[in-house]
Amino acid sequence: MGTVIALIVFNSLAAAFDVFDFVDPLIGTLNGGHVFPGATLPYGMAKAVADSKNPVDGQGGFTSDDSLILGFSHMHDSGTGGVPSMGNFPIFPQTGCAGDMISNCFFTKDDRSTSRLNGSVEAHPGYFALTLNTSIRAEMTVTNHTALYRFTFPSPSANTTANQTPPYFPLILVELTDLQDSITNGYIEINNTTGRLSGNGTFMPSFGVGTYNLSFCIDFSGAEVRNTGLWYDIPILNQRSTSNPAPLPAGGWTQFHPPPTNQLLVRVGVSFISISRACSNAELEIPTYDFSSVLTTAQSSWRSKLSVISLDSTSVSPSLQKLFWSGVYRSMISPQDYTGENPLWSSTEPYFDSFYCIWDGFRSTFPLLTILDPVGVARMVRGLVDVFRFEGYLPDCRMSLCKGFTQGGSNADVVLADAYLKNITEGVNWTTAYGAVLKDAEVQPLDWTTQGRGSLASWKSLGYIPLEDYDPFGGALRTRSISRTVEYAYNDFCLSLLSPLSPTPSTTLSLYRSRSANWQNLFLPTQTSPTLPSTSPSLKSNFTGFLQPRFANGTFGFQDPVYCSPVLGFEDCGLDAGGGETYEGSVFLYTFYAPHQMSTLISLLGGPELFIERLRYLHTSGLLYVGNEQAFLTVYQFHYAGRPGLSSLFSRYYIPSAFNGTVGGLPGNDDSGAMGAFSVLAMMGLLPVAGQDVYLIAPPFFKEVRVRNGDTGKVATVRCTGFEEGAIYVQSARLDGEVWERSWLQHSFWTGGGILELVLGKEESAWGTREEDLPPSY
Ligand SMILES: *[C@@H]1O[C@H](CO)[C@@H](O)[C@H](O)[C@H]1NC(C)=O
Ligand SMILES: *[C@@H]1O[C@H](CO)[C@@H](O)[C@H](O)[C@H]1NC(C)=O
Ligand SMILES: *[C@@H]1O[C@H](CO)[C@@H](O)[C@H](O)[C@H]1NC(C)=O
Numbered sequence: 144m145g146t147v148i149a150l151i152v153f154n155s156l157a158a159a160f161d162v163f164d165f166v167d168p169l170i171g172t173l174n175g176g177h178v179f180p181g182a183t184l185p186y187g188m189a190k191a192v193a194d195s196k197n198p199v200d201g202q203g204g205f206t207s208d209d210s211l212i213l214g215f216s217h218m219h220d221s222g223t224g225g226v227p228s229m230g231n232f233p234i235f236p237q238t239g240c241a242g243d244m245i246s247n248c249f250f251t252k253d254d255r256s257t258s259r260l261n262g263s264v265e266a267h268p269g270y271f272a273l274t275l276n277t278s279i280r281a282e283m284t285v286t287n288h289t290a291l292y293r294f295t296f297p298s299p300s301a302n303t304t305a306n307q308t309p310p311y312f313p314l315i316l317v318e319l320t321d322l323q324d325s326i327t328n329g330y331i332e333i334n335n336t337t338g339r340l341s342g343n344g345t346f347m348p349s350f351g352v353g354t355y356n357l358s359f360c361i362d363f364s365g366a367e368v369r370n371t372g373l374w375y376d377i378p379i380l381n382q383r384s385t386s387n388p389a390p391l392p393a394g395g396w397t398q399f400h401p402p403p404t405n406q407l408l409v410r411v412g413v414s415f416i417s418i419s420r421a422c423s424n425a426e427l428e429i430p431t432y433d434f435s436s437v438l439t440t441a442q443s444s445w446r447s448k449l450s451v452i453s454l455d456s457t458s459v460s461p462s463l464q465k466l467f468w469s470g471v472y473r474s475m476i477s478p479q480d481y482t483g484e485n486p487l488w489s490s491t492e493p494y495f496d497s498f499y500c501i502w503d504g505f506r507s508t509f510p511l512l513t514i515l516d517p518v519g520v521a522r523m524v525r526g527l528v529d530v531f532r533f534e535g536y537l538p539d540c541r542m543s544l545c546k547g548f549t550q551g552g553s554n555a556d557v558v559l560a561d562a563y564l565k566n567i568t569e570g571v572n573w574t575t576a577y578g579a580v581l582k583d584a585e586v587q588p589l590d591w592t593t594q595g596r597g598s599l600a601s602w603k604s605l606g607y608i609p610l611e612d613y614d615p616f617g618g619a620l621r622t623r624s625i626s627r628t629v630e631y632a633y634n635d636f637c638l639s640l641l642s643p644l645s646p647t648p649s650t651t652l653s654l655y656r657s658r659s660a661n662w663q664n665l666f667l668p669t670q671t672s673p674t675l676p677s678t679s680p681s682l683k684s685n686f687t688g689f690l691q692p693r694f695a696n697g698t699f700g701f702q703d704p705v706y707c708s709p710v711l712g713f714e715d716c717g718l719d720a721g722g723g724e725t726y727e728g729s730v731f732l733y734t735f736y737a738p739h740q741m742s743t744l745i746s747l748l749g750g751p752e753l754f755i756e757r758l759r760y761l762h763t764s765g766l767l768y769v770g771n772e773q774a775f776l777t778v779y780q781f782h783y784a785g786r787p788g789l790s791s792l793f794s795r796y797y798i799p800s801a802f803n804g805t806v807g808g809l810p811g812n813d814d815s816g817a818m819g820a821f822s823v824l825a826m827m828g829l830l831p832v833a834g835q836d837v838y839l840i841a842p843p844f845f846k847e848v849r850v851r852n853g854d855t856g857k858v859a860t861v862r863c864t865g866f867e868e869g870a871i872y873v874q875s876a877r878l879d880g881e882v883w884e885r886s887w888l889q890h891s892f893w894t895g896g897g898i899l900e901l902v903l904g905k906e907e908s909a910w911g912t913r914e915e916d917l918p919p920s921y
């Protein structure tokens with residue numbers, strides 16, 4: 144009886160709530176977020192948006208600033224660094240050409256780019272629209288491999304300057320190019336009856352090596368074709384096809400008689416296989432140009448993905464709710480499901496791409512999806528294993544069918560171990576998966592720029608990556624010896640977790656457990672930090688003991704512990720900057736990275752009190768840049784020293800000051816949803832330690848969070864008592880009615896369902912402080 148009443152109440156609340164009111168795809172489209180805000184399906188390949196002419200921040204296509212719009216294109220990545228990804232074959236509408244001369248229309252990016260009307264942008268899941276200053280309204284939606292655009296032209300009858308210049312003969316052009324102008328071998332053909340524009344080209348990936356081929360197929364509905372042609376810099380009439388469109392820029396165009404409804408529908412199919420596949424993708428997926436039905440299908444795909452979560456958002460600001468739901472949404476934009484679109488090998492396994500990059504995503508995006516969409520994650524893991532099967536190694540980064548650059552360790556190992564521990568088994572060949580992780584640990588590729596690990600000989604013999612390592616077995620950029628050491632150690636720990644899959648489980652376990660302690664070999668107990676920024680209140684102690692670079696002969700070198708942080712040489716330590724033994728972060732930061740051996744680390748740093756002081760200092764001194772993913776775990780590592788309350792305090796320090804619901808509300812590149820996923824996990828109150836079956840408990844930002852497991856259908860609920868402003872500390876907890884004193888719990892909570900009840904208060908309590916209640920260390 145009680146249940147029935149509860150259900151009725153829940154349904155009536157649900158009716159009033161529309162999740163789309165809280166998904167704002169424009170978050171992160173300014174200030175370096177590089178988010179793709181356009182129309183896509185969950186993990187969809189077609190991603191349509193207006194492209195801003197913004198070479199600095201336009202990685203995701205559209206930016207929420209005054210940049211001109213150079214066109215509308217159908218493929219993108221979201222949140223990436225590097226140069227802009229894809230944006231291939233942009234199309235552009237014009238109402239007519241002055242004097243009815245084709246040559247008076249505008250063709251090149253420079254000539255045609257147009258501002259948009261202020262306030263005209265509308266972005267929702269599955270939909271994006273804006274109005275160009277030519278009064279053309281551009282709307283777009285998508286299926287998995289096809290974009291559908293609806294251009295509405297200013298009605299001539301409604302126009303007081305009816306004697307128009309230019310006369311009303313709409314023209315749509317396509318350009319053989321991408322956002323980074325990387326095309327070679329562009330090819331286009333034009334059907335002068337239907338107006339179809341189709342073609343292909345070879346492009347460069349944005350953060351990787353090699354090239355990829357992509358094809359497109361553009362069809363129209365809504366008006367009669369008047370004329371077609373090619374353009375190379377200038378338009379060329381009546382030429383039907385070319386395979387050598389020099390000089391660039393080049394493309395094709397179709398012009399129309401006035402559309403009776405003033406609307407043109409433009410359907411763009413894309414394919415990595417061939418032009419005819421691009422056309423058949425479009426014909427199959429959008430046979431009737433029914434914009435509203437395509438949109439409705441896209442919207443229901445998103446509603447169904449988002450429906451696994453429900454919240455009691457009483458007293459939570461709309462802006463925080465937007466941050467939350469938009470983060471959930473963005474975690475499902477990439478990786479992209481290219482199953483059936485992979486020309487590189489033939490396989491019956493799913494193929495996923497746009498892992499951009501696993502170094503970023505393993506910490507938050509994958510663990511979040513493992514909770515929200517375990518069925519999707521199983522397909523991604525199968526896709527990763529298939530990359531290993533056919534290319535010899537797991538990727539660390541992969542985009543547009545190309546190998547991407549490895550930033551540190553072989554962190555797909557963490558993704559696989561995490562999936563294994565969390566029962567992501569559906570269809571995964573774990574024997575092959577184990578072999579893939581083992582190979583990362585044992586077999587060094589000749590070129591480890593894009594796969595595997597480097598300096599494995601030293602790793603095995605010395606137990607660390609030496610400074611300036613002499614490595615005759617392979618090559619790549621020999622920097623990052625400290626950050627690679629700590630990541631390789633954790634990767635080896637993850638391999639040890641897969642030991643049940645090994646033919647010799649106990650030797651595998653002990654070998655890789657032992658290597659997982661290698662980070663300690665770079666710990667120099669006497670090292671101080673000479674250039675600490677001053678803070679207030681002043682420090683009780685100086686910090687002594689840091690990781691340091693070390694030569695192969697055992698002698699330590701020196702890197703200032705704050706170098707590569709915002710206070711010293713911040714920009715020096717990327718892949719292309721060439722410097723630094725720590726990748727995009729300081730020694731001060733990387734010294735905290737031993738997620739599997741936190742109790743050892745805490746002892747090395749002088750015990751819980753000094754550890755807490757140092758971690759607090761990291762967060763309050765300006766040393767930490769929270770816009771890069773290595774920062775995430777440090778927000779919660781207070782748990783390991785018995786101060787879970789401080790994790791709660793600092794998560795609230797960054798949300799909303801650094802992560803919030805504004806267009807500039809991400810502190811760094813979203814990196815395929817990683818920033819969004821971190822905010823969601825933090826706000827859900829359970830932070831996963833990626834690669835372990837461990838979730839750190841901290842009060843959620845909502846009174847109640849419910850997640851339905853996509854595999855088992857069971858519902859896990861985190862419920863707060865005493866939820867009010869300032870009550871951010873757990874006083875006591877119960878799991879399914881039983882007193883719960885540990886500051887962490889396990890994945891069975893999500894798969895098996897249950898209720899975690901947290902009693903909150905305004906002061907730190909004794910909860911989670913006892914030795915036996917700390918999260919595990921090995
Ligand atoms: C749009 O409006 C905003 C705020 O009113 C203003 O800052 C911005 O410059 C305007 N942009 C354009 C393109 O007019
Ligand atoms: C439209 O934008 C272009 C490019 O910025 C500009 O030259 C033109 O004056 C604008 N037209 C209107 C009507 O705002
Ligand atoms: C898109 O592709 C996915 C994966 O194949 C599939 O599950 C989904 O149903 C497709 N969505 C639509 C709207 O066709």
Ligand SMILES: *[C@@H]1O[C@H](CO)[C@@H](O)[C@H](O)[C@H]1NC(C)=O
Nearest residue numbers: 278297298302304307308309
């Ligand atoms: C009327 O036509 C002119 C010339 O094409 C154009 O600049 C203007 O934006 C149109 N006005 C409306 C309201 O559509």
Ligand SMILES: *[C@@H]1O[C@H](CO)[C@@H](O)[C@H](O)[C@H]1NC(C)=O
Nearest residue numbers: 333334335336337338339383
């Ligand atoms: C143009 O397309 C029509 C309809 O598909 C087809 O019948 C015709 O053969 C095509 N023309 C050329 C030159 O390919």
Ligand SMILES: *[C@@H]1O[C@H](CO)[C@@H](O)[C@H](O)[C@H]1NC(C)=O
Nearest residue numbers: 333334335336371381382383
């Ligand atoms: C259309 O293309 C065909 C094949 O190239 C050509 O024979 C024909 O003249 C073209 N028609 C027009 C109106 O341009």
Ligand SMILES: *[C@@H]1O[C@H](CO)[C@@H](O)[C@H](O)[C@H]1NC(C)=O
Nearest residue numbers: 328330343344345356357418
């Ligand atoms: C483009 O298509 C043409 C015609 O089908 C084909 O000959 C060419 O190899 C393709 N090029 C690329 C880069 O896919």
Ligand SMILES: *[C@@H]1O[C@H](CO)[C@@H](O)[C@H](O)[C@H]1NC(C)=O
Nearest residue numbers: 532571572573574575576578
């Ligand atoms: C897993 O892959 C291996 C080859 O790596 C194959 O021998 C084995 O049969 C596969 N297992 C299953 C269950 O498909």
Ligand SMILES: *[C@@H]1O[C@H](CO)[C@@H](O)[C@H](O)[C@H]1NC(C)=O
Nearest residue numbers: 671673681682683684685686
């Ligand atoms: C920390 O070290 C600096 C420089 O070595 C020294 O001046 C300062 O007194 C020390 N502070 C404490 C609290 O030990």
Ligand SMILES: *[C@@H]1O[C@H](CO)[C@@H](O)[C@H](O)[C@H]1NC(C)=O
Nearest residue numbers: 611694695696697698699700
């Ligand atoms: C170890 O090697 C480094 C770099 O070559 C050198 O500077 C140092 O003196 C060596 N240490 C010893 C003890 O030989």
Ligand SMILES: *[C@@H]1O[C@H](CO)[C@@H](O)[C@H](O)[C@H]1NC(C)=O
Nearest residue numbers: 799800801803807808809810
């Ligand atoms: C929102 O986040 C951005 C990016 O981190 C930050 O610059 C801005 O100050 C934040 N805004 C608020 C109101 O906290």
Ligand SMILES: *[C@@H]1O[C@H](CO)[C@@H](O)[C@H](O)[C@H]1NC(C)=O
Nearest residue numbers: 564565566889890891894895
């Ligand atoms: C994983 O699956 C096994 C077998 O179905 C089950 O016994 C175990 O509890 C599951 N573990 C989790 C974390 O769900």
